[in-house]
Amino acid sequence: MSKQIPYKVYLTEEEIPKAWYNIRADMKTDHRPILHPGTLEPMTADELSPVFCTELVKQELNDKDRFIEIPEPIRDFYKMYRPSPLVRAYCLEKELKTPAKIYYKYEGGNTSGSHKLNSAIAQAYYAKEQGLKGVTTETGAGQWGTAMSMACGHFGLDLKVYMVKVSAQQKPYRKTVMETFNAKVTPSPSDTTNIGRKMLESDPESGGSLGTAISEAVEVAVTTEGYRYTLGSVLNQVLLHQSIIGQEAKAAFEKIGEYPDIVIGCAGGGSNLGGLMSSFMADKLAGKKAPYFIAVEPASCPSLTRGKFAYDFCDTGMVTPLAKMYTLGATYKPPSNHAGGLRYHGMAPILSQLYHDGFINEARAIVQSDVFEAATTFARVEGNLPAPESAHAIRAAIDEAIKCRETGEEKTILFGLSGTGYFDLGAYAQYNDGTMTDHIPTDEELELGFSAIPKVDK
């Protein structure tokens, strides 16, 4: 029998990557630029700098440098919670009676509860370095807002969070965590912005959407002295920072002499999947042996599987730049019974392009009762309560492992366990008491969102 692979593979602190991997430098197809919402021309660094920190604008537009050095204060912060473990799911394999080897990269062990901290600490650092007073952001399920709160708390930077109102109501404790780290949390839509007031006028009972919260946070950033805006997904800079996940995962596999056959990540805006796949996708782009990539999304918010590949706004208020991406339309809202996260209408342009070009092999949409069934199985056997977002990837990993049981193939499966479920217990309670329902939008329901996608001839 070969040497037993440990349950958890850790890198040393010295082995934490010292640079982020910029996948754009390796992408074959031109990465389409983001467009100015007024002129529809590619946005320049000057036009972006009222919105984002100067250094982050450079990163957003950088498609040349394969590696960008991680500043030492960020690396020091990473050392407080990284490297994250690559875990061999021995108990899940046994439960499924599969010959497959299942691994997961666990990003939920830090206080923010998810991988989002990897980019949050970078964005807070650059804001602090630039001498800003504070930043704004939005949050849906609360993972990003929590991460950004921790990051700003660490650097002593002010933070204003616009939180999707329905989430704020469902998850009051997310607000408490953010406040504990000194953030100011406002349910969105709110009466603190022009866009929020407009939304409230047309629908006073609105539960909000991520797109609206983005509009509010951007408005406040560009109209408040010493502030900039931060975003937890979708952007090139975010996928850049999240590349640390995939770099670490690949290095951990090298340590044990393995390489994954399949890489599975949940995909909302794309930060988790984009991070997890980074170094493996580099192999594929270089024409080397590479895994089969699966993006998993909710059936109720199916941007990759049922969306259009088109230029669209990143927000509902249509104040942000336009990005070429798979989108359900900026006005799309998941059905009200949707309990998990991953509720963004679009998908990161980098991932959209890679999917469009066939480098991401497959996108798969899953209904939430199947997601929570997988989450519960995983929690019981592996002793780890997953975030509903991450459980999308677990579902696909379980399904792939069951296929291996049927074919007898000993595939090596890697999935991203991007967060903990501690803050999603309302959804678990629904699942436990049998009140959770599924809803797959009809084509007619999706048409409403599509009709809001602007016609752009690029």
Place this chain on the structure above:
Amino acid sequence: MSKQIPYKVYLTEEEIPKAWYNIRADMKTDHRPILHPGTLEPMTADELSPVFCTELVKQELNDKDRFIEIPEPIRDFYKMYRPSPLVRAYCLEKELKTPAKIYYKYEGGNTSGSHKLNSAIAQAYYAKEQGLKGVTTETGAGQWGTAMSMACGHFGLDLKVYMVKVSAQQKPYRKTVMETFNAKVTPSPSDTTNIGRKMLESDPESGGSLGTAISEAVEVAVTTEGYRYTLGSVLNQVLLHQSIIGQEAKAAFEKIGEYPDIVIGCAGGGSNLGGLMSSFMADKLAGKKAPYFIAVEPASCPSLTRGKFAYDFCDTGMVTPLAKMYTLGATYKPPSNHAGGLRYHGMAPILSQLYHDGFINEARAIVQSDVFEAATTFARVEGNLPAPESAHAIRAAIDEAIKCRETGEEKTILFGLSGTGYFDLGAYAQYNDGTMTDHIPTDEELELGFSAIPKVDK
């Protein structure tokens, strides 16, 4: 400059201890036996076996064997979340401008959210091995019930949890977590037991107490075929299982060539402090160089600092055996504004004896607003949201580090970060919005509890 000590010191999986350390074998003073509640004679294994699993009864009564081998299925489970990291709190040191070196042993990184899992998985394993159908237990703040749910979920064992009613109301999501792992949760006092019904008759509005929940869980265990009772603290067997914390901590210090001058643990029933100090206390009992030990407890539940060292019941219903311990009386309830955990009326007999004999150097009681102030500081600089229980130890560690700043001493401080604060956000919300108050019981208030302590001439 000397070699930089990493932020997190990990042992390898092979270095996880293969045996628990049984401190009773080294204790100088006779460890007083537990007494039968009827006869007041030392309880025999036969008398204990309707309550506890056979193997756990043996462990409970074992004062001879210094080491007890950890069965392989338990070691395999440990590998899913252990070894836990020994963390150097560089950012806290910087914040405090102290020459002290501050370390914490972090036990909150598993899904149960605390160190309790170390004993839960052992107790569930022995119950399964004995062929039992299920076990019962009680939980206060919810840490132990969550840990026991995970452990039983893993081994497919039924679990009935009696949860202190006021906690169940304050923390509905704790119930959800337990149910996700398949446990049946009943708020206590309940109408499912004789003792519960009696309590409800005398006070229909009762919010319950840990002592009452214990009574209910024991009653159900001894009256239900194929069931036994499990307990998360106080008992010798629990401190035995928790010795893995201290053994790992000492081994990690050896790896970096350090040894703590001060060891600080929060103490409710004593499971955390008992575990953390284990191998260091072994040094002291052997007459070697050893740390200064500090037990920290809430000012509103001050068993060590203001309790009596006497034989007392472990539960309010007075059905359990009597133990010689520091106690506030089995009827004692912390004031209703008490928000943290650590609400047990007594202290583990092992710790009580060690404190009585001067081996634990100091016990310190802290009011909750000081506890949450320390928790918030720690969370912001270290990026880790602590459980209120653990924050008692943080408070003392901060105070000791500040003393070092004043004296210039470079002491090495170790404290136990026994759990995460994810499930205590109601208490954090109180602290954040300024509605948290402190209450130090008067001598008269304590007299009420003392008057219920039985007169035992031993």
